[in-house]
Amino acid sequence: MDIFLRLDMLRELLESTKEEAYKIYKGHLQILLCVMSKRDPGYKYLKWISETQVGIVTQCCLSTYANMANDQNLANLAIKINAKLGGSNVELNDPLPHFEDKGHVMFVGADVNHPGSGNTTSPSIAAVVATMNWPAVNRYAARVRPQDHRKERILSFGDMCLELVKNYARLNNVRPDKIVVFRDGVSESQFDMALNEELLDLKRAFQSVKYMPTITLIVAQKRHQTRFFPEGARDRSSLGNISPGTVVDTIVVHPFEFDFYLCSHYGSLGTSKPTHYHVLWDEHGFTSNHLQKLIYDLCFTFARCTKPVSLVPPVYYADLVAYRGRLYFEAMEGHSPAPTASSSTSSTTSSSLSTSSLDQKFNIFKLHPNLENIMYFV
Template identity: 70%
Template sequence: MDVNHPDAWNATCPSIAAVVATMNPAANRYAARVRPQEHRKEKILNFGTMCLDLINTYDRLNKTKPTKILIFRDGVSEGQFEMVLNEELLDIKRAICTEDYHPTITLVTAQKRHQTRLFLENERDGGASGNVPPGTVIDTTICHPFQFDFYLCSCYGTLGTSKPTHYCVLWDEHKFTSDQLQKLTYHLCFTFARCTKPVSLVPPVYYADLVAFRGREYQEVAVELQSHASAASSSSGSPSSSSTSAASFDERFYKLHPDLENEMFFI
């Protein structure tokens, strides 16, 4: 899941939240949901409802609901971890958990906005660019002394200095060992549909970012349509900012066509 925020100069348009989920056991087919959010707010509204919709879609396609759920959350800083745990995680638990269905959940954040860089102790151990090889993991010394986090450089660095991704495990009901989660995350980086090599960030986060960007395009169309409608109905010809803002939050503009909502149209 990811949230796309409007430009800094824009004070009215909503942020766009996107949630993607795998629809098959091989974890290479995804479905997406897009919703408007409060302006520049990182918290995802109705996150549980969006996840419940995706779980029901998975159930319809596979004739069973997933018993284990792994969530990758992008775009949050350390100061927002408490919000993710106490609000978004509780929201999904309230939405999907029933007496007959209670899946285990692991929640991991992925952070790229940091200044940590990894360098080879011996330059001869690297390739032509001198970067650390893909699959390099650091989970000691520079990591948190007692929290479950690690740095993973999963891509080939052909130009410049590779930037590792910082993964922090906020909630783990699966009791992953460090090796298990690190290998799973690294293997997922090979499944990105646009690339034949591993990418630097786990693909569900990449896909959520692409979907949220598409949602921003939908929002701009919604504002443009409402502006034209307001201009046509107004004698002065100047659209109302309140009506334009209301159109921006109208979820009908973000509702995907039934033939597309469960397809990877965003690739």
């Protein structure tokens, strides 16, 4: 059966399910639970159609685990459903350090998903997420856009952030006074790009509407080979790794720049890999202790886990959203992964055409209005 015919059938099925739910229960369909017999390529088609065209939140699970009725599996499923429906799974007891005073704060995460190494035509997918509540900072909205093949710089960074700020203002009747940006996937050689291109683009977008919040830009790196080991039994966890909350900010860090390593998670398997944080721009006057405590506290607010995670949640969510955008593209293509271009194909021309034509003709990355303000991606 032709792939486009099957997509039309899926779209009609979701639309009819949405209409029947409204007739029977006199309300909008909140979530559609899809029990699958196995991991199936249809997953990406379901997500693409439901999230960009129909406007239904979906939750998939495997029948094997559903039939087992294991408490842990059901609990993991429940916290994802609760987060997708707008619920709060975790909230900090104490206020975040350094921001105890009045004024709203927004945390932003940004990442770019690139196609596989053999792919020379598919666009890269840029994703930006931002908190939509203060001081709980546990609800996020996301925006995703395609861009030229293997371009690490987020070309529409300022516009995407401005859109999220406007969304924050609609929900809270006030714009955030302070913004903390966490950027993922940037190496040391690209710090200048993040600082002098993306940050300036962000400031220009804000200035165009006469909005001038204070901004801090932090890069989070996981692609490194640095590991830390406890000196003795007193310093290690029950599994032999360094304890969660361990910070290293001397000797092995840069001699005069503002960077540090933070191991924020429980290492249950293998050797824990800390995250390396670099502060490229700071208008909030963070001290080392305040920023380290702030990031560690944020690691407890990840919606899909009841323990602290290894990466600050805004970056974690941005990675999930960028991957979801990749699924949208693969669904539109009708196969995964995208084909490798022949030697006679111009990769530059192909990538540019892919980005512009897909964004304009198919509009495949535009979320349905029902999902623009919720955490559909967790």
